[in-house]
Amino acid sequence: DVVIALAAAVGVIAFGGVSGITIAVALSLAVLLHRLAxxxxxxxxxLGQGHDFVDVARHADAQTMPGIAIWRxxxxxxxxxxxxxxxxxxxxxxxxxxxxxVILSLEESFDLDSTxxxxxxxxxxxxxxxxxxxxxxxxxxxxxxxxxxAAPPLLTYLSYSVDDAVAAASQPETxxxxxxxxR
Numbered sequence: 001d002v003v004i005a006l007a008a009a010v011g012v013i014a015f016g017g018v019s020g021i022t023i024a025v026a027l028s029l030a031v032l033l034h035r036l037a038x039x040x041x042x043x044x045x046x047l048g049q050g051h052d053f054v055d056v057a058r059h060a061d062a063q064t065m066p067g068i069a070i071w072r073x074x075x076x077x078x079x080x081x082x083x084x085x086x087x088x089x090x091x092x093x094x095x096x097x098x099x100x101x102v103i104l105s106l107e108e109s110f111d112l113d114s115t116x117x118x119x120x121x122x123x124x125x126x127x128x129x130x131x132x133x134x135x136x137x138x139x140x141x142x143x144x145x146x147x148x149x150a151a152p153p154l155l156t157y158l159s160y161s162v163d164d165a166v167a168a169a170s171q172p173e174t175x176x177x178x179x180x181x182x183r
Contacts, residue, residue, distance in 0.1 A: 004028055036075050039085040041092065044070035044105065044162065053105070053162040068169050069099035070137075070162060076108045079115035086123040093127055101169035102127055105162055107138035112146050121151050137165035 007027050012020030042055035045062030053070060056062045071092065073085045093102055112120065127134045139147070139158040147154050159165040
């Protein structure tokens with residue numbers, strides 16, 4: 001933000017008011033798109049015995065759940081970043097041999113475009129093909145509606161909270177069977 005403010009000031013001084021503001025707006029949009037397109041996926045852990053799940057890289061006292069990997073993209077999923085974010089998440093899941101269940105928190109995604117929805121369905125198929133149980137947490141109503149239209153079998157694996165998804169993922173294998181691949 002400081003760099004954008006300095007660029008705006010220099011642009012106004014060097015090129016005048018309108019041109020300087022135009023430069024600042026263009027730079028702000030470029031920075032926004034870069035932030036949205038850069039995949040940062042947080043690993044979540046539980047704070048104490050409560051219901052709060054936070055980024056373990058930022059909270060040393062957060063504890064990961066044994067056998068359950070919980071991931072949260074830091075940006076909303078949309079056409080420009082869905083593949084990169086879900087590819088990064090799938091790579092992390094593939095490297096984690098201890099996790100029998102995976103939870104993807106979608107709390108940042110209030111809506112999904114068709115490209116992000118397709119990427120999510122492909123991600124689901126990939127993770128389940130690895131033999132892992134996959135659950136979704138913090139799924140907003142609009143995203144839930146889109147999943148209901150595009151991939152109804154996934155509705156069983158959607159939760160409103162990370163804590164609910166952890167409870168579902170903690171069930172014995174007999175009650176949490178793997179569904180067929182979604183296409």
